Amino acid sequence: MRKKAKRALEPDDPLCCCEYVDRHGGRSHMAACCCDCEDLDEACDRWMKREPQKPDSVSRVLTVISDRLRVPWLSGARRVDLSLIPPLLLLPALLHLAALHFLLGIVVLTALPGMVLWYYYFTHRKKGRTLFFLSLALFSLFYMYYLFLTEVVPRGDVDHLQLAAVTTGVALTLIALVRTKRGPGYVTARPADVHSTVTYHAPLPDKDPSHLNGGARHQVLLGNRAGPVELGAEPGSVERRDGGKRNWCPFCKLVKPPRAGHCRICGSCVLRLDHHCVWINSCVGQANHRSFLLTLFLFLLTSLYGISLVLRSVCPRQNVMTALLYCPDAYNHYSSALCFTCAWYSSIVTGGLLHLLVIQLINISYNVTEREARLALRDKTGRSQLWGLVIDTGAYSRGFRGNWTEFLTMGGALESPTPSVTDLV
Template sequence: MADNLLYAKIIKAKWALRLMFVLQLPLFSSLNLFQTTSRIPTKRTLFQLFQQAAVLSFMKKQAKKEQKEVEEEGLCCCEYVNRHGKRSHIAACCCDCEDLDDACDRFFKREPQKPESLSQIATVVSDRIRVPWLWGGAQKLDLSIVPPLILLPALLHLAALHFLLGIVVLMALPGLVLWYYYFTHRKKGRTLFFLSLALFSLAYMYYLFIWEVLPRGDVGRVELVAVTSGVILTLLALLHTKRDPGVVRLDNDDVHSTVTYYAPLPDRDSSFNGGRQEVSQTAASRAGSTEQEGAELESSRRNWCSVCRVVRPPRAGHCRICGVCVLRLDHHCVWINNCVGQANHRSFLLTLVFFLFTSLYGISLALQSVCPRQNVLTALLYCPGVYNQYSTALCFTCAWYSSMVTGGLLHLLLVQLINISHNVTEREARAALREKTARSAYWGLVVDTGVYTQGLRGNWSEFISMGDKLKPASPADLV
């Protein structure tokens, strides 16, 4: 009798836990408290589950309470809200780090470290490195922007000491950058390393142009104004490219509609509703309405994004790095730390053009100054006496570095021009090559899917005018 009573209590507790699991699913799912088992939990297991659930519920309430206090009182310039939702201070950055203490204890006791201990320590350190800010409290500082600020000047000055060091450094730089790219690309995480490297390279090359090349007297005012204007135009175009790439958002008008098309289909009239199409059934078309609805349902299911919870329009894609769906997604560019889509593709192309013209012109001026007796086209390969002075060697090394960067961006610009001429995005080209559904030439440089092409003039006309069809983004949506 007592066993039956105990069994009934355990069953009731089990169903109570299931109800709590439904009500507080995020808490239990994050800890993996429930596992697939057919055994009845013991009293001790039930007590541990209730205890952990109570602790998590209390911590969640405390975090909400502190967040509410922060919203009401505000933060001072040195305070911030940490990754647990609690108020913290910059002065306490070295306090209360259980992960670091545990790792140190294991190190001194010669015990093996936990697999996730180093990543947890890195997460805590990156969360606590802050810069005091007057509005909104201390701002988080991304550590990935620091290495380019230190390594680039150091390596370029090292390469200027001797031509053998220059060869080693200039050959190692692309390898290091590619290694870091594949390392971060495998984790599908965002990083400011490449954006920091791009901006600091541009700023540092301009600084050396002003302080090393200009005092030599071979550059006039017109050349200086041209280079300065090119740098300013490049930065302005980059700033515009960093805006919203065209994120797919769910409009209020589309909540109750079954299917909304964002691109005109050949068998539908799209002259109404601002380019969107409304399907009206007539007596003649009711016979095939079932098949049509089935095709539309299948298309919606195929274009459904489970992460963003939206139906992607044609040619839209989901970026796993940014975590959003982008209209006419071309690719995610690590050099701008943003996606290139329908809204910023034109400004991205303009940024490449401005940078390449500025870089090529600056390289030619620098080579004419340090190698006056040589032709600009051959000065990079043969410039006798350039390592006799450290200043000329530094300018020559920077000219080589700029030439390598310019060569890579020239290839990127060429690929973009070819894709635009065939009305294909980089994402569509890679998918077509992978599925072998497109014609390719010149080792995959030219890819023609033949799906959206309208001829050379029509493709470029669509590219130039495609950003005008979008709604202007609000200031809160800017990247």
């Protein structure tokens, strides 16, 4: 049976809310999600005939599934990333399972961070982008707030002012995250780096080569003012006419300003690159470093305050500092056990982000980025103190006050326009 060719998308033919352009460039509809799947048909046919599968058959089927997994949208169906789904399903299931018994709680709250760390190192080694961590962070925030409203507030131990404080903290955290997602400040090519333009002429057929005025021609820009092809330049850097050196990115094909770096996950050069943060699915650079730090502050303050309110409600007879370690009546009721389990989960997440915040504050105080600290440790050009928490390179430090002044006044004009709601992920 011959398959009908898919109708190509016309320039003036808009998509309806359930239509989309697939990975082959054809026009498809969400209702046809199980139709014309040659990769799946081939895999099933080989399985029925007991023939060995091709090495890439599973990946091809997953690619088709991820391309067809979409939701209706105004300008056409939007694709749903598969990495968004596991946190939405696993987090509530695991937390409710952990609330059944304290032994299950120990197992789940030990295994959950281990699985997240394993997935982080797995994706980090492959240098691939994933929405898993951003989905986990956002869903954890919303789900903890939802349980706070449905399990803790009805107990009557939280007044309206405390509820308003938690709600304000959640809202401000999301606003700071949106500002962070505007962009880290990407390096763009500058016209000043263009050295010269050479025009090559080609003679017309059956014409005298000496008459080039009527011939075809094309122009070629000769790289940068200090291109990597110049003699005497070291790999990874270029030599200027004034004797100084400037970094050259072989991936982006442009000159990087001082302290800029290339992110292999994003595939772009970032001004004053600090690191690629999987929790926001973006780089942290000159344009969004301050808002990233503000997001951490707001989240930690909201989380610590919310945990204290939950522990006071679940363990009213215990001190807040000791209730997390000893709360004998927590598992007498399932609602109390669920709140206590969520308080433990929030404490684990808060502890990890608190460590990240401490590292950020130390690096800012010494005017060193996370990328520069790793390079200094690799090249043995920096001093490591306090078990590796402090990496002092001494290259850009202006003293404690000067370093913080530089950090608080940088990158204001580099921020991109405000992203839409769909650009958050």
